Amino acid sequence: MFIYEKKLQYPVRVSNKDVRMAKAVLTQYGGPDGELSASMNYLTQRFSMPLNELKAILTDIGTEELGHMEMVATLFKKLIKGATKDELIAAGMGGYFADHETCPFLVDAEGEHWDSKYTQAKGDPIADLYNDMAAEQKARATYENLIALTDDPLVKDTLRWLREREIIHFQRFGEGLRLYEEYCNSKRYF
Amino acid sequence: MVNYNITNQRLNRQQEMLLEIQKLQFAAYDLALFLDTHPNDPVALYRHKMYTDRLRQVKDEYEKEFGPMTVFSHEFGDNWRYINGPWPWEH
Numbered sequence: 001m002f003i004y005e006k007k008l009q010y011p012v013r014v015s016n017k018d019v020r021m022a023k024a025v026l027t028q029y030g031g032p033d034g035e036l037s038a039s040m041n042y043l044t045q046r047f048s049m050p051l052n053e054l055k056a057i058l059t060d061i062g063t064e065e066l067g068h069m070e071m072v073a074t075l076f077k078k079l080i081k082g083a084t085k086d087e088l089i090a091a092g093m094g095g096y097f098a099d100h101e102t103c104p105f106l107v108d109a110e111g112e113h114w115d116s117k118y119t120q121a122k123g124d125p126i127a128d129l130y131n132d133m134a135a136e137q138k139a140r141a142t143y144e145n146l147i148a149l150t151d152d153p154l155v156k157d158t159l160r161w162l163r164e165r166e167i168i169h170f171q172r173f174g175e176g177l178r179l180y181e182e183y184c185n186s187k188r189y190f
Numbered sequence: 191m192v193n194y195n196i197t198n199q200r201l202n203r204q205q206e207m208l209l210e211i212q213k214l215q216f217a218a219y220d221l222a223l224f225l226d227t228h229p230n231d232p233v234a235l236y237r238h239k240m241y242t243d244r245l246r247q248v249k250d251e252y253e254k255e256f257g258p259m260t261v262f263s264h265e266f267g268d269n270w271r272y273i274n275g276p277w278p279w280e281h
Binding site: 003004005006007008009010011012053056057060061064070073074077078168169172175176179 | 208209211212215216219220222223224226227228229258259260261262272277278279281
């Protein structure tokens with residue numbers, strides 16, 4: 001089961017309201033390479049993983065990504081807090097406001113809704129682990145793009161931290177892949 | 191080294207304790223991920239034990255003072271302080 005713990009994984013702070021940036025960071029909430037896509041990938045794929053190491057790493061990283069969703073949603077709320085009508089319209093968020101006010105919703109930076117087609121579960125450990133390593137690199141690249149879009153040092157700090165997590169996850173999935181390959185090779189000799 | 195208090199603002203006691211929990215939990219959690227793929231690494235296991243022991247102490251202290259962080263935590267007070275703000279996205 002899952003247990004909620006009432007705290008963020010890492011602090012989320014902003015210096016100023018920035019509606020344009022709020023719109024951009026939403027892609028890591030509900031975009032193709034965002035935290036929801038990553039979490040659903042891993043928490044689904046684990047059911048067909050043959051090794052305990054792989055079951056554990058997919059469960060734990062899939063769960064951490066839920067915590068990252070909470071961080072991105074918090075970042076969005078802090079960036080959009082106190083936005084005026086004119087600021088929302090200028091940032092292209094008039095339509096968004098009509099549908100969701102200032103609640104974070106599962107869309108990408110252009111407002112496209114999240115789709116389960118963003119996730120993969122092939123049932124084949126090699127295919128799934130390569131997919132997961134690619135997912136981490138795409139998320140890292142997205143965080144780098146977001147860092148390039150802001151001058152706020154506090155927003156950069158949160159985004160940098162999230163970016164680093166993608167690198168750690170990539171590393172762990174790479175080790176998982178190696179463990180699975182060793183397992184396959186060892187089986188041939190039995 | 192990650193700066194958990196990048197703004198260098200004066201933190202109240204709750205924020206300070208929360209920051210300490212975040213630090214310890216991050217250390218323990220990142221070691222746990224490493225242990226998932228290296229379950230026999232003695233140094234990682236030793237460090238994980240060290241951080242989780244300290245984490246349990248700090249979390250107990252925090253929950254006694256500010257209420258449960260999870261629905262399975264013991265409520266030491268007379269009312270259910272779990273619902274009290276600020277919630278994590280409001281800090």
